[in-house]
Amino acid sequence: MAHMGVESERIHLSWVSSAESTKFVRVAKEVTEAVRALGPNRRFVKSQGPDRSLNDEKAA
Amino acid sequence: MIDYIDKIKQISKQILTDCRVDMVIGFRQGTVPMMNEPCFAKTVDDVDAFVWDSHCGINLANYLTGRKEKIGIIAKGCDTRNIVTHIIENKIDRDRLYIIGVPCRGMVDRRKVNALCDSIYEVTEQGDTVKVTGENLDRQLARADLLQENCTTCVHPNPVIYDELVADEVEVHTDVDRWADVKKIEAMGSDEKWSYFDDLLKECIRCYACRNACPLCYCPTCFVDESKPQWMGKGQDETDVRTFHFLRAYHCAGRCTDCGACARACPVGIDMRVFTRKLEKDCFDLYGWEAGLTLDVRPPLDTYQADDPEEFIK
Amino acid sequence: MSEWKPKIVAFLCNWCSYGAADLAGVSRMEYPPHIRVIRIPCTGRMDPKFALAALREGADGVWVSG
Numbered sequence: 537m538a539h540m541g542v543e544s545e546r547i548h549l550s551w552v553s554s555a556e557s558t559k560f561v562r563v564a565k566e567v568t569e570a571v572r573a574l575g576p577n578r579r580f581v582k583s584q585g586p587d588r589s590l591n592d593e594k595a596a
Numbered sequence: 597m598i599d600y601i602d603k604i605k606q607i608s609k610q611i612l613t614d615c616r617v618d619m620v621i622g623f624r625q626g627t628v629p630m631m632n633e634p635c636f637a638k639t640v641d642d643v644d645a646f647v648w649d650s651h652c653g654i655n656l657a658n659y660l661t662g663r664k665e666k667i668g669i670i671a672k673g674c675d676t677r678n679i680v681t682h683i684i685e686n687k688i689d690r691d692r693l694y695i696i697g698v699p700c701r702g703m704v705d706r707r708k709v710n711a712l713c714d715s716i717y718e719v720t721e722q723g724d725t726v727k728v729t730g731e732n733l734d735r736q737l738a739r740a741d742l743l744q745e746n747c748t749t750c751v752h753p754n755p756v757i758y759d760e761l762v763a764d765e766v767e768v769h770t771d772v773d774r775w776a777d778v779k780k781i782e783a784m785g786s787d788e789k790w791s792y793f794d795d796l797l798k799e800c801i802r803c804y805a806c807r808n809a810c811p812l813c814y815c816p817t818c819f820v821d822e823s824k825p826q827w828m829g830k831g832q833d834e835t836d837v838r839t840f841h842f843l844r845a846y847h848c849a850g851r852c853t854d855c856g857a858c859a860r861a862c863p864v865g866i867d868m869r870v871f872t873r874k875l876e877k878d879c880f881d882l883y884g885w886e887a888g889l890t891l892d893v894r895p896p897l898d899t900y901q902a903d904d905p906e907e908f909i910k
Numbered sequence: 911m912s913e914w915k916p917k918i919v920a921f922l923c924n925w926c927s928y929g930a931a932d933l934a935g936v937s938r939m940e941y942p943p944h945i946r947v948i949r950i951p952c953t954g955r956m957d958p959k960f961a962l963a964a965l966r967e968g969a970d971g972v973w974v975s976g
Contacts, residue, residue, distance in 0.1 A: 537842075537961075538786070539781065539782070539789065539874045540789060540790070540793050540838070540842060540871075541786050541787070541788075541789030541790030541791075541792070541793060542786075542790075542965070543786050544786075545971075546965070546970065546971045546972065547961060547971070547972050547973075547974075548910065548971070548972070548973045548974065548975075549908060549909050549910065549973075549974045549975070550909060550910035550927070550973070550974075550975045550976075551909055551910075551926070551975070551976050552926055552927040552930045552975050552976075553926055553929075553930065554925060554926055554927075554928075554929025554930050554932075554933065555929075555930070555933070556930050557930050557931075557933035557934035557937055557939060558934075558939070559930065560927060560930035560931055560933075560934050560941070560975075561934050561939050561940070561941040563910055563973075563975070564920075564941040564942055564945055564973075565941060565942055566910070567918060567920075567945075567971060567973045568916060568918060568942035568944050568945070568971075570971070571916040571918055571944075571970050571971035572914075572916050572944075574970070574971075575914070575970075576914060576916075576970055577965060577968070577969065577970040577971070579790060579965070580835060580838065580839070580962065580965040580966055581835065581965060581966060581967075581968055582829070582833065582835045582836070582966045582967070819959060827959050827962075827963060828966075835966060839959075839962055839966065842958075842962065843958060843959055843962065846958045
């Protein structure tokens with residue numbers, strides 16, 4: 537997907553065993569921070585109106 | 597290339613006469629220049645319609661899916677690789693096939709010829725030159741300059757599996773950078789890539805000619821046609837177009853032989869190989885895998901090896 | 911406008927990460943609230959189209975965990 541221009545930091549893959557709750561929490565934080573750093577996704581989103589960014593602001 | 601035809605006809609007639617096969621799949625002259633069409637010869641007389649020249653780019657492996665008859669097939673290097681993939685995926689039995697291997701010198705890209713003038717009347721070839729006759733046009737061109745993009749970097753022009761070869765194997769390119777086109781895109785930034793693909797897919801009309809021409813696309817129901825759930829819209833929304841091309845490429849990962857059938861079939865001239873090429877390169881870099889070269893090894897995406905790369909996993 | 915909160919769709923394997931998430935909850939550990947979990951029977955159930963569907967519907971990130 538990165539090849540097509542979707543930022544690679546939006547997609548994450550990890551292996552966490554059911555006993556590794558601490559690892560789960562750590563990865564959850566990492567993923568959230570990585571996505572937060574990128575900002576809102578504007579790519580591959582099926583547009584729902586003439587200007588999606590307006591919808592976002594209203595929702596926020 | 598054109599000198600192969602006598603041998604092709606001779607073998608085809610022989611195997612039909614001997615009842616080795618029920619039919620032979622080859623090419624016959626199309627109704628317009630440079631558009632040879634598939635031909636299913638069921639009798640010895642049908643074989644006389646066969647032609648072989650630089651316009652036989654359609655991948656005939658596409659017509660083998662799920663067939664139960666005994667079939668003779670005329671196959672270029674890429675076609676044989678797709679036949680291998682079909683056998684591995686249980687879409688055809690090796691025993692039912694009689695493969696007439698054709699060492700290939702590359703196929704002519706009709707778009708490059710069509711760009712020369714508005715209407716082309718006739719295209720003939722002699723050795724390494726192609727003679728194009730059209731409206732106010734009568735030119736001799738070098739075959740090498742007119743080849744399809746995928747043929748210029750092809751490293752498997754010779755059949756990998758065959759029962760009989762029609763000629764001696766051709767020389768393989770060794771001096772080409774196979775992945776130059778992919779590297780160019782890999783070097784781009786994220787935004788640049790996004791707009792590159794935006795431009796590329798702008799013309800797409802969702803006719804699915806690429807899907808239909810592709811020997812790998814044999815799913816009974818394609819994901820674009822599924823309605824429960826409906827994964828994507830049917831229209832020309834740019835997100836839908838992108839989803840289609842992207843997922844189709846994904847389905848070809850580790851299977852695509854870069855035969856160029858998709859790009860060749862596209863009515864608006866999109867080179868959708870840029871999607872499959874990246875996956876092809878990844879398979880090559882990560883697993884050293886090239887699709888359809890052997891019947892003995894399972895593809896990397898349906899086996900597990902302890903040393904499979906996993907750096908991308910947290 | 912308040913601070914932007916990312917929407918992340920997490921596809922978690924029932925037997926691995928979903929269990930880990932459950933354990934994290936039972937152990938009252940804190941983790942970011944931006945994750946929407948979808949439980950899948952196994953990571954093998956994952957399909958590229960799920961990831962795309964998430965993005966298409968407006969997710970900001972996708973996390974697949976086995």
